[in-house]
Amino acid sequence: MSDCSRPSEARIIGSGRGGIRDPMMGRLPIAKMLAATVALTAAISAVMVPIRWNGQGASTAAPEIDRLLDVMIVLSAFVFSLVLVMLFYALWKFRAKPGDESDGEPIHGNTKLEVAWTVIPTIIVLFGAGYSWVVLDRIEKPAENPIKVQVFAQQFAWSFGYPGKGNAWSEGELHVPLDRQVQFKMHAQDVIHSFWVPEWRIKKDAVPGITTTATITPDKAGTYQLICTELCGFGHATMRAKVVVEPPADFRKWVAGLDQEVPQPFEDSVIQDVEANPVPVGAGGA
Amino acid sequence: MVTAIKQPGWIRGALGALLGAAFGVGLVVVLRDISGLPIWQTEQTGYPHVVVPLVTTPLGFLAGFGAFDYWLRWAVGAPTIPDDHSQHGAKSWRDYFKFNTDHKVIGIQYICTNFFFFFVSGLLALLIRAELVQPGAQIVDASTFNGLFSTHAAIMIFVFIVPVFAGIANYVLPLMIGAPDMAFPRLNALSFWMLPVAGLLFLGSFLAPGGAFDAGWTGYAPLSTGAPLGQSFFNLGVQFAGASSIATALNFLVTIITMRSPGMTFWRMPLLVWANLSTSLLVVAATPFIAGAQFMVFFDRLLGTQFFQFAGGGDVISYQHIFWFYSHPAVYIMMLPGFGIISEVISIHARKPIFGYRLMALALIGIVVLSYSVWAHHMFVAGMFSWLRVPMMITTLLIAVPTGIKIFSWLGTLYFGKIHTYSTAMLFALAFIVTFTVGGISGVMLGMVPLDIHVSDTYFIVAHIHFVLFGGSVFTIFAGIYHWFPKMTGRMYDEKLGRVHFWGTVIGTWGTFIPMHWVGMDGMPRRVADYAAQFGDWNLLISIFAFMLGAVQLVFLYNMVVSWRYGPRAEANPWHGNSIEWQVSSPPPIFNFDEIPRVVGGPYEFGVPGARHAIMAGEGAEAPGPEPSKVGAT
Numbered sequence: 001m002s003d004c005s006r007p008s009e010a011r012i013i014g015s016g017r018g019g020i021r022d023p024m025m026g027r028l029p030i031a032k033m034l035a036a037t038v039a040l041t042a043a044i045s046a047v048m049v050p051i052r053w054n055g056q057g058a059s060t061a062a063p064e065i066d067r068l069l070d071v072m073i074v075l076s077a078f079v080f081s082l083v084l085v086m087l088f089y090a091l092w093k094f095r096a097k098p099g100d101e102s103d104g105e106p107i108h109g110n111t112k113l114e115v116a117w118t119v120i121p122t123i124i125v126l127f128g129a130g131y132s133w134v135v136l137d138r139i140e141k142p143a144e145n146p147i148k149v150q151v152f153a154q155q156f157a158w159s160f161g162y163p164g165k166g167n168a169w170s171e172g173e174l175h176v177p178l179d180r181q182v183q184f185k186m187h188a189q190d191v192i193h194s195f196w197v198p199e200w201r202i203k204k205d206a207v208p209g210i211t212t213t214a215t216i217t218p219d220k221a222g223t224y225q226l227i228c229t230e231l232c233g234f235g236h237a238t239m240r241a242k243v244v245v246e247p248p249a250d251f252r253k254w255v256a257g258l259d260q261e262v263p264q265p266f267e268d269s270v271i272q273d274v275e276a277n278p279v280p281v282g283a284g285g286a
Numbered sequence: 287m288v289t290a291i292k293q294p295g296w297i298r299g300a301l302g303a304l305l306g307a308a309f310g311v312g313l314v315v316v317l318r319d320i321s322g323l324p325i326w327q328t329e330q331t332g333y334p335h336v337v338v339p340l341v342t343t344p345l346g347f348l349a350g351f352g353a354f355d356y357w358l359r360w361a362v363g364a365p366t367i368p369d370d371h372s373q374h375g376a377k378s379w380r381d382y383f384k385f386n387t388d389h390k391v392i393g394i395q396y397i398c399t400n401f402f403f404f405f406v407s408g409l410l411a412l413l414i415r416a417e418l419v420q421p422g423a424q425i426v427d428a429s430t431f432n433g434l435f436s437t438h439a440a441i442m443i444f445v446f447i448v449p450v451f452a453g454i455a456n457y458v459l460p461l462m463i464g465a466p467d468m469a470f471p472r473l474n475a476l477s478f479w480m481l482p483v484a485g486l487l488f489l490g491s492f493l494a495p496g497g498a499f500d501a502g503w504t505g506y507a508p509l510s511t512g513a514p515l516g517q518s519f520f521n522l523g524v525q526f527a528g529a530s531s532i533a534t535a536l537n538f539l540v541t542i543i544t545m546r547s548p549g550m551t552f553w554r555m556p557l558l559v560w561a562n563l564s565t566s567l568l569v570v571a572a573t574p575f576i577a578g579a580q581f582m583v584f585f586d587r588l589l590g591t592q593f594f595q596f597a598g599g600g601d602v603i604s605y606q607h608i609f610w611f612y613s614h615p616a617v618y619i620m621m622l623p624g625f626g627i628i629s630e631v632i633s634i635h636a637r638k639p640i641f642g643y644r645l646m647a648l649a650l651i652g653i654v655v656l657s658y659s660v661w662a663h664h665m666f667v668a669g670m671f672s673w674l675r676v677p678m679m680i681t682t683l684l685i686a687v688p689t690g691i692k693i694f695s696w697l698g699t700l701y702f703g704k705i706h707t708y709s710t711a712m713l714f715a716l717a718f719i720v721t722f723t724v725g726g727i728s729g730v731m732l733g734m735v736p737l738d739i740h741v742s743d744t745y746f747i748v749a750h751i752h753f754v755l756f757g758g759s760v761f762t763i764f765a766g767i768y769h770w771f772p773k774m775t776g777r778m779y780d781e782k783l784g785r786v787h788f789w790g791t792v793i794g795t796w797g798t799f800i801p802m803h804w805v806g807m808d809g810m811p812r813r814v815a816d817y818a819a820q821f822g823d824w825n826l827l828i829s830i831f832a833f834m835l836g837a838v839q840l841v842f843l844y845n846m847v848v849s850w851r852y853g854p855r856a857e858a859n860p861w862h863g864n865s866i867e868w869q870v871s872s873p874p875p876i877f878n879f880d881e882i883p884r885v886v887g888g889p890y891e892f893g894v895p896g897a898r899h900a901i902m903a904g905e906g907a908e909a910p911g912p913e914p915s916k917v918g919a920t
Contacts, residue, residue: 132735207602
């Protein structure tokens with residue numbers, strides 16, 4: 001490199017400034033860049049926050065999760081804007097002129113800046129983690145008197161058991177009462193499936209051999225769709241069930257009208273779920 | 287003919303493959319016969335007379351092809367044939383189809399093979415997008431569709447992204463550290479030749495009864511343990527790709543630790559070398575886990591073991607723990623080498639030292655350490671013991687910190703530099719910073735348990751993974767290929783076509799993968815051939831952009847092929863880099879250096895008066911350096 005041996009003039013000029021201010025940072029319009037970042041963050045947030053990305057919400061968990069999403073959108077918009085402003089300012093300001101073969105200034109780093117962009121993101125993500133933890137605790141908080149519903153997943157259909165009324169069984173249609181916590185106890189008959197009602201913002205895998213639990217409090221009456229979200233074979237895309245949230249009186253009437261009992265193989269899957277029915281200590285295993 | 291059979295090569299390789307196949311079938315027939323079992327077993331998960339030859343045929347081919355000649359001779363005490371290096375270098379395209387131990391030939395073999403599979407797998411992706419143009423089933427049935435996205439992912443991950451980085455580093459890394467070759471050249475060649483085997487196994491599964499493996503690239507048990515024969519092709523393909531990956535990583539580790547030229551301390555290594563050091567640490571420790579997981583599935587399928595069968599005392603979820611213990615570090619295996627490439631490209635084209643070089647290297651190591659402690663964030667809704675979710679959420683979010691350090695340090699490198707954007711490599715590097723930031727942001731959102739519960743297994747995941755693997759890894763791969771194309775081929779590529787490719791790729795990436803976030807959050811699950819009508823318009827748009835993205839890759843292919851043959855001659859150092867690979871001719875001499883260079887400074891000392899990185903042979907000794915010492919023999 002022919003120009004390696006030439007001292008960089010800009011560096012010498014640059015190092016003349018300083019005092020308390022950082023010599024490098026001192027030459028950047030930090031305030032303007034921050035203002036641009038904030039303005040861009042505000043613009044992106046103004047467009048993105050009002051949109052209901054997750055669709056309609058129909059459970060007490062939905063507003064909590066959607067609020068977390070909104071907070072994350074604002075924080076993410078800030079990070080994204082910061083990257084864009086830093087990148088495009090550099091591209092605008094420090095683009096080499098045509099024919100300029102010289103090197104840039106030999107700046108190897110800046111400890112203050114490096115500490116800043118290690119510590120600030122750490123604080124942001126730890127805030128995100130803490131907030132998420134709070135939300136998680138809230139949406140999974142058990143209520144006083146939940147209703148238990150057995151969920152049976154098989155290739156490629158859903159069915160449901162209502163222990164409240166002598167094992168009433170419903171195929172392909174799930175009814176739950178409005179404004180009361182439901183505990184779904186899930187049992188898979190063959191492979192893994194996953195229980196998702198987008199409006200409830202709840203998802204949980206049904207796993208062969210164990211019982212998994214999902215807790216939700218529906219707060220909006222209506223008809224929704226239960227979608228299988230874990231690949232379970234060729235019928236995966238069509239493994240759906242109808243979900244009806246209705247006032248308790250209607251729900252009771254509907255359960256009373258169920259005239260089938262949970263078939264024995266499904267009942268067996270409840271019994272043999274090792275997590276729900278652990279082998280007693282000293283029973284010798286088998 | 288007799289000499290052709292005695293000489294290692296394609297004829298002996300074909301013979302070896304035949305013998306291997308015959309041995310495999312024979313072994314199954316004999317063992318089943320003496321065990322009193324029916325000789326042919328065709329249960330859908332079985333077919334031992336197909337599956338065993340899937341192992342023995344490639345091994346027979348490799349033996350015949352010459353992969354084990356030297357070691358076998360040595361092992362049995364026969365006189366070994368000393369390597370006279372006569373087959374080093376490549377004079378015509380035919381030389382790339384030989385068992386060659388030259389790291390530069392192997393590098394090009396890797397890259398060309400990997401891009402072949404990139405284009406094949408890209409076509410599979412376009413078939414997927416064609417099916418998804420509108421709701422309902424149009425082109426393929428649901429089973430074929432499941433096979434398409436499974437093979438698409440398996441090929442892209444195991445025979446494109448992971449190994450193409452090994453290919454680029456294979457070529458560049460020994461040059462960068464001033465080594466004449468990799469530490470174990472024969473192992474290096476074997477590593478390469480196992481890759482086409484893996485790729486052909488993945489593709490060959492389409493011919494199996496029951497179709498290609500269709501349990502996703504994740505192959506969750508028990509869907510995979512009960513799947514048709516094609517799943518065994520996947521189980522075995524992963525073994526070959528994994529063995530290749532582990533052997534290469536060991537090779538890189540030994541090469542980097544023992545073969546740096548005199549004066550190259552750890553703090554004088556280019557960041558590409560740091561990146562491959564970190565990646566190799568991940569590969570050697572994590573890859574055995576996916577190998578194990580796939581063997582356990584394989585044994586459940588063929589031997590009746592019950593690892594993942596709850597009825598037999600197995601544990602279904604343990605598959606996911608073992609699988610993700612590899613497959614989460616795997617996303618860093620697919621990203622860290624790209625970080626290294628971006629550091630090289632940005633520093634050279636901004637004419638600036640890397641901002642915070644040591645913190646950049648430490649960030650890589652930080653990612654390596656953290657990435658072993660985040661695997662269960664793929665399992666927040668899997669029904670695992672729930673206490674693990676919060677700790678894994680915290681580590682997952684913390685891993686954004688070293689990644690953020692890298693993003694900001696690249697941006698810092700640009701400041702007070704002289705940024706040149708004439709090179710397509712630099713364009714891809716700059717675009718990478720933005721797209722990867724988006725992929726990182728969606729990754730942080732996915733790391734938060736309550737958000738993950740909603741979007742897990744939806745198109746949001748598909749969007750995120752493509753933003754980090756396509757907008758991230760593949761952008762860095764393009765940057766690396768353009769950056770070192772002159773060095774590898776001795777020719778310049780066409781920057782105008784490069785720009786067409788760049789803009790097409792950027793627009794195609796955003797157009798294809800951004801709307802996927804939206805449909806996913808709004809309720810569209812992943813891995814479905816059919817979907818609710820409300821998502822039809824978005825999917826049509828996604829497919830249009832996907833086809834554009836696919837088409838523009840042909841410009842890249844044309845540019846590379848034609849420039850390799852007809853491009854103007856490249857000078858030794860077209861980008862005016864400091865690192866050692868730019869100080870030798872393009873392409874480099876057969877043994878890289880007449881005399882091992884001496885390293886006297888850091889690799890990115892742009893603008894530092896009088897600074898040198900390395901003193902090459904014949905340059906005299908104006909700067910005193912350590913005595914040139916012996917370097918590990920080939």
